Amino acid sequence: MLTVRELESGYGEMQVLWGVNLDVREKSITTVLGPNGAGKSTTLKTIFGILKPWSGTVEYIGENVTNMPPHKKVELGITLVPEGRHLFPNMTVEDNLIMGAYLKRAEDRLEDSLDLVYTLFPRLKEREKQKAGTLSGGEQQMLAIARALMTSPNLILMDEPSQGLAPKLVKEVFETVLKLKEEGLTILLVEQNVFASLEISDYAYVLHEGKIAFGGSVDEVRESEEIKKAYLGV
């Protein structure tokens, strides 16, 4: 579904990605693992277009989307759950969700999307009229994912959804990610939490100093002791 080839990018003069290759298959969960500073978030930002790729290609269902700006990608059905959630804290849960369905294409499906989101996250339904800023960390992460769903995407890029959450909540978040896959969505996840994310993933890549050091099915990654020792620190 998503094919990334020789992707290079960075910030200003500093190059962070040195030729990233990865494939995301339809209706799968693919995880990119790696230590701090490996370029995980940079990879997602570059794929989504918040950062301009320096070179390389990004293909989405056979279409070259390398230099497409983020808002066009959302039209195509790609969205990003940004690191740090980026909710509208002074708006209610409901308004956050409605804002998420900003695009015409998404607005047409507003009712269906709301139904889906409230079925997936019954807690958000309970807190519908509450301000997003007053939710707990876990609920905020749920809302961030829910708002991304409101754009009626096919592919969701997630930047460290477990960040800053208690272990119990981490489990909950990953369970929802799994539910999204069951709904037919494709997910590209970037994570530091190795165990929890491998638990739900189908494929995994290990990013090391801006390059893919290893990639394959989850079992392959799990079994490769060397990889674990060298890059994951487990």
Next chain:
Amino acid sequence: MKSYSPLITLLLAYLIMIAIGQSIPGMWQPVMLVIFYIAIGQALNVFLGMTGYVNFGYVALLGVGAYGMGVALGYYNELGLIPTLILGFILAAILALLVSAIVGGIALRLRGAYFAIATIGVNEGIKYLIMGAKIWGGSEGIVLSGILRKSFGAETMRFLSTTFADAGVIVVAIATGVVTAYILNSRLGYALIALREDEEAAKVMGINVTKYKQIAFMISCVLAGLIGATAWTLKLTYVFPQDVFAINYTVEAIVIVMLGGAGTLLGPLVGGLIYALLKYYLAIAFPGLQLLILAPLLIVVILLFPEGVVGYIAKKARGTRLENFVR
């Protein structure tokens, strides 16, 4: 959320102000001062209030608008009165559009405070360009009273600089309010609110943030240009570069927007009323000391109402019957 009823409050306020100005002797001048300040606040609010970006070059747009009208009346008055005035408004709008397209196209690539820094000096830049390159009279500006008297007669000139200019300012002020109400209720408004609250979030929702910022910026600037054309050129019958690019108008407009409530429809109305009346009467009561008193007073109000007076009232009015009329 969709509602035009706050517009009723706004129009009512203008009606009351005009009635007071017309019926009480000596009140017309302060009323027009108030309306001028409301107008510049309202036009700035379209950009500052809706996007959260501060445009420190704001007065430059009033200035080029003033020049647009000045050039039409000064150089093309043989067209006849009405065509010249129409040309003046068109020129004012085009010049403002041009400047905002260039400034926005470059500076809006920067985010937040960096945009504000980039716009500092836009007014000075244009001022020195006009003075240095001796464009449109250079530092001598355009003095219209003689030209207007010769071309259209003293009677018409007096009408233009009094009744017509005041009516023009009022019309532009009201139009600016209507545009604000429209934006608040439109998809453009939702996009702007989203990007004001969180630009990153707006992007992942599929909003073309650069485009919407640029649109808001250009609307705000064109409205400012029209205010400059009416409130300055028509009313004062001269355009001096030192006057129409003076930074204090930018600062005053920012104060009015913040005081009244950024991003609200009625904010600039309330902010403009408080600010202009204080300024006017403090200058009479304590000549020379008005700024000394005004500044701490503004600090106190902004500390007490960080979301502006209207923002505060709207919060209090939520759930009551007044809710629909305050925004």
